Amino acid sequence: MGLGDHLEDLRRRVLRALIVPLPLAILIFFIADWLLEVLILPLQRVQLAGGWTPQLQVLSPPEFLLLEMKLSIVAALALSLPWIMWQGWRFIA
Numbered sequence: 001m002g003l004g005d006h007l008e009d010l011r012r013r014v015l016r017a018l019i020v021p022l023p024l025a026i027l028i029f030f031i032a033d034w035l036l037e038v039l040i041l042p043l044q045r046v047q048l049a050g051g052w053t054p055q056l057q058v059l060s061p062p063e064f065l066l067l068e069m070k071l072s073i074v075a076a077l078a079l080s081l082p083w084i085m086w087q088g089w090r091f092i093a
Contacts, residue, residue, distance in 0.1 A: 010091060017087040025076035032068035035075065 028035070044054035058064050077084075 013087045013091040017084045020083045021073075021076045021080040024080055025072045028075045028079075029068060029072040032072050035071060036068065039071075 040056065043056075047054045
């Protein structure tokens with residue numbers, strides 16, 4: 001197998017590896033509010049136990065939207081990691 005064939009196979013595997021996380025990130029973005037509430041629960045419990053008000057602060061207008069986008073991308077990558085690793089392994093094999 002020549003270098004061009006290896007590069008073609010690599011391109012095909014990278015595209016296949018991205019097929020799962022991209023739509024999954026879009027789907028997770030719609031439930032990002034719920035996911036964020038689940039992740040914030042331990043912090044709120046500690047704040048209540050310490051006698052503080054359970055609240056977080058957003059410092060700029062797009063910050064919360066960017067947080068939800070980052071959360072959905074990280075969750076999608078974490079959930080699709082077996083698929084990505086399988087595609088990497090298929091390229092090596």
